[in-house]
Amino acid sequence: MSNDTRLIPGNTVGILGGGQLARMLSLSAASLGLKTHIFCPDQNSPAFDVATTYTIAPYDDLAALDVFAAACSVVTYEFENVPGHTASHLAAKIPVRPGVRALEVSQDRYNEKEFLRSAGVAIAxxxxxxxxxxxxxxxxxxxxxxxxxxxxxxxxxxxxxxxxxxxxxxxxxxxxxxxxxxxxxLIPFDREVSVIVARDLDGTCVAYDIAENHHEHHILKTSTIPAHVSTQTAKTARDMAMRIASSLDYVGVMGVEMFLSGSGEIEDILVNEIAPRVHNSGHWTEDACLTSQFEQHMRAVAGWQLGSGERHSNVVMENLIGRDCERWPQIMADPSARLHLYGKEETRPGRKMGHVNRIKPKTC
Amino acid sequence: MSNDTRLIPGNTVGILGGGQLARMLSLSAASLGLKTHIFCPDQNSPAFDVATTYTIAPYDDLAALDVFAAACSVVTYEFENVPGHTASHLAAKIPVRPGVRALEVSQDRYNEKEFLRSAGVAIAxxxxxxxxxxxxxxxxxxxxxxxxxxxxxxxxxxxxxxxxxxxxxxxxxxxxxxxxxxxxxLIPFDREVSVIVARDLDGTCVAYDIAENHHEHHILKTSTIPAHVSTQTAKTARDMAMRIASSLDYVGVMGVEMFLSGSGEIEDILVNEIAPRVHNSGHWTEDACLTSQFEQHMRAVAGWQLGSGERHSNVVMENLIGRDCERWPQIMADPSARLHLYGKEETRPGRKMGHVNRIKPKTC
The missing domain is CATH 3.30.1490.20 (ATP-grasp fold, A domain)
Known part of the structure; x- marks a missing residue:
């Protein structure tokens, strides 16, 4: 389908997937006057509460996908494991952004590594x-x-x-x-960092400040911004992210995870993996930037100009995993904290239930 | 109904009225993990798109109100002209916040003036x-x-x-x-300012920074923060707003409009009127504060602790009235601007279609 489609306010963006990322995308879409239509097989998906409308159907239900495509002006997705035939079926009818190529690359680690190497960024x-x-x-x-x-x-x-x-x-x-x-x-690395990058239909890129990530039990626990990296490292990391997005002819927001070793001016950066969607390590943008990653993604997939990615505050994002969310009253009592809950009915160990951004005045 | 009801995430807040204020309240409720149920007689209400559910019925449909009350944990409203019998019918079944008294006072200019005088604030x-x-x-x-x-x-x-x-x-x-x-x-005044104040169930008040308002054709056009007023005037204005909220035993967010005459340390302040709801002159809080007026109102009506009202940026809010909204592409091209559109289908002269917040680093 036409790759130069540009929406106007009042149009509908279709979203494959109904989890917290789709939920936050829908909230940002609404602020821009866009409607959203969620397509998800799961009853009680968190995004249904805030979407204009939704369809509950399996991803291989072609008839349901056709009705969905007819109701939307563009389709995006909140997760990279959208079945390939779902994406290609839709792409024959309606613009799918970031696009089928981004899915193909990121769904397969080998393809991803081959692509990253061809894009000229360092990887293990x-x-x-x-x-x-x-x-x-x-x-x-x-x-x-x-x-x-x-x-x-x-x-x-x-x-x-x-x-x-x-x-x-x-x-x-x-x-x-x-x-x-x-x-x-195996790369001995000191820190994991990530860059959230957005690219619009005209090829303009906006990279947010680099985030320093801390994991617990293989799940992201905190992202801290500013990261403790040199100015040169921060620039290199952002340049890498923008190069990756451009090499993919990408439209939308992407998360790029990187490993950092050494310190000072001699830090080494290796790209670990990319996620062709809004990313957990970018949730801090909601409260520390004028334009969040969610709004940025919606602007890009709508064919609109990107917003500023400038940061107005320092911030630490903490994921609320499993029963962490029971701390909501204490979090609300912290004047530096903004709580985000995903409206999930059942709390399960390891399940992402929400997050909190704690902000401070900007230092650098 | 019990006045000490406190919600938990997942509960439903009912909102009377389905315009842009209810829409923005619903968006903030969702971030906190609350569900919303809009009650509004108008088809195609802007808030329906983002609410968990909605009821289309006249405000005097008691049967519909009963079903609505049974589905919610607390009820609030986006406009002060809620019919008195609607509010009192609901209040017999479910907590209504800010409350029936706030409506009675603000629906009648004479009652309002008598109340303000009794609260000890200066009025014309x-x-x-x-x-x-x-x-x-x-x-x-x-x-x-x-x-x-x-x-x-x-x-x-x-x-x-x-x-x-x-x-x-x-x-x-x-x-x-x-x-x-x-x-x-008739009071010769130099400027119109306003204070957005929130008060929680325990009586704690949070007043935002004073906004300087400019009207065109009797409709708010811009709010500028910080206002050009002395420190003493700013303090007096915020104290007045908190006194008014406390005198009403108010729960929620209120807008207090004031007239200012003179300049420097000798400014005179008269309260013009109060609005027992989130207020157009508080839309700047969304992008210049960690806690917006919409989130603050939801926290208060849920029986939760208020968030910080600290401002992290300077800001000018501009209302997009009628065809102003056609400027959306130019607004999005301004890196200091965040656009908010209300999703209204029809553009009419004088109709509030959206607003834009333009932020700058904080100077004071």
């Missing part, structure tokens, strides 16, 4: 693993140490096996059920 | 006018000059007649169709 060395023999050969190359990851459907540490010894290596491929995988060379 | 002199003779007597007291205003249903300059001469006076009471009115002594 890697090898494909389709058999025990492949794994043995790859480990030999990487001095017996590496992380084995499934090519598809990995997130929050799922589908990964750390290999530090021959014993680890022995059943590693079994542990991931012998599905196609990649072995990544 | 006034007299009731129920006949031509009353008007003649009152004008005599005020040197022949004053503003005749209907006691009820006046807003944006409607229901008002300016009297500066005997000729003006002659048909003034006819012009307002001989309905009960008040004559206000």
């Amino acid at each position: 060395d890697y090898a494909t693993v389709d058999s025990d023999d492949d794994l043995t050969a790859a480990l030999e190359r990487f001095d017996g140490i590496g992380v084995l990851k499934t090519r598809r459907f990995g997130y929050d540490g799922k589908g990964q096996v750390m290999i530090r010894s021959a014993a680890d290596a022995k059943d590693a491929f079994d542990k991931i059920r012998k599905v196609p995988a990649v072995l990544e060379k | 002199d006034y007299a009731t006018v129920d006949s031509d003779d009353d008007l003649t007597a009152a004008l005599e007291r005020f040197d022949g000059i004053g503003v005749l205003k209907t006691r009820r249903f006046g807003y944006d300059g409607k229901g008002q007649v300016m009297i500066r001469s005997a000729a003006d006076a002659k048909d003034a009471f006819d012009k307002i169709r001989k309905v009960p009115a008040v004559l206000e002594k």
Whole structure:
């Protein structure tokens, strides 16, 4: 479908997926006078509460997708594992942004790494693993140490096996059920950072300030901005993110995760992975910038000009995971805190229930 | 109904009225994990798009009100002209916040003035006018000059007649169709300012910074923060607003409009009127404060603690009235601007279609 479609206020943006990201996208769309239509197979999706309308149907229900496409002016998605045939079926009828190519690249770790290498950004060395023999050969190359990851459907540490010894290596491929995988060379890194970048239909990029991320149990716990990195590192990281977005001819917001080693002017940066959507490590933009990542994504997919990504405050974002959300009264008592809850009915361990941004006056 | 009801996330707040204020209240409620239920007689109300659910029914449909009350944990409203029997019918079943008393006071200019005088804040002199003779007597007291205003249903300059001469006076009471009115002594003022104040269930007040307001054709055009007033005036204005809220035993956000004359340390302040709801001159809080007036109102009516009203940026809010909203592409091109559109289908002269906040780093 026409790739130069530009919306006007009152038009409808379709969103595949109905979780908290779709919910926050819908809230931002409403502020811009856009309507939203959520397509999600799950009853009680958090985004339904705030969307103009919604469809409950499986992602492979082509008839439902056709009705959805006819009701929208453009379609976007809140998660990268949109089935390929869902995206291509829609893309034949209506602009899908960020686009099918971004999905293809990010749904498969090997494709992603090949793409990142071709885009000219630094990444850890890697090898494909389709058999025990492949794994043995790859480990030999990487001095017996590496992380084995499934090519598809990995997130929050799922589908990964750390290999530090021959014993680890022995059943590693079994542990991931012998599905196609990649072995990544293990990089000793000091910190994980990320850059949220937006790119519009005309190719203009806006990169937000670099965030320093801390994980617990493989799930993002906090993002701190400003990150403790040199000016040069911050610039390099943002440039990398913009280069990645441009190489993909991307339209929308993308999260780019990076590993940082060393300190001072000699920091090394390797890109870990990309997420072709608004990103958890960008939730701080809602309360520390004039234009949040959610509004930025909506502006881009609507074919509109991007807003400023300037930050007016320092901020620490904390994810509220599982029963963390029970602390809501204490969080509301903190005058520096802004609470965001996702309206999920059931609290489960490891489930993202909300987040809180704590802001302070800007120092740099 | 119990006045100490406190909600938990997941509960539903009912809102009477479905305009842009209810829309922005619903967006803030969603961020806090609250659901909203809009009650409004108008098809295509702007708030329906973002509310969890809605009821279309007249305000005097008691059966519909009963179903609405049963579905909510607390009820609030976006406009002060909620019919008295609607509010009292609901209040017998469910907490209504800010409350019936706030409505009674603000729906009638005479009651409002009597209340303000009793609360100990300065207001312009006034007299009731129920006949031509009353008007003649009152004008005599005020040197022949004053503003005749209907006691009820006046807003944006409607229901008002300016009297500066005997000729003006002659048909003034006819012009307002001989309905009960008040004559206000004409106060020569230099500026109109307002204070947005919130008060929670425990009586704690948070007053935002004073805003300087500029009107065009009797409709608010811009609010500028910080206002150009002395520190002492700013303090007095905020104290007045908090005193008014406390005197009403108010729960929620209130807008207090004031007239200012003189300059420097000798400024005089008179309270013009109060609005028992979120207020157009408080829309700047959305982008210049951590806690917006909309979130603040939701926290108060939910029985929760208020957030900080601190301002992190300087800001000018501009209302987009009628075809002003056609400037949306230019507004989005301004990196200091955040656009808010209300999703109204029809653009009419004088209709509030959206607003824009333009922010700058905080200077004071």
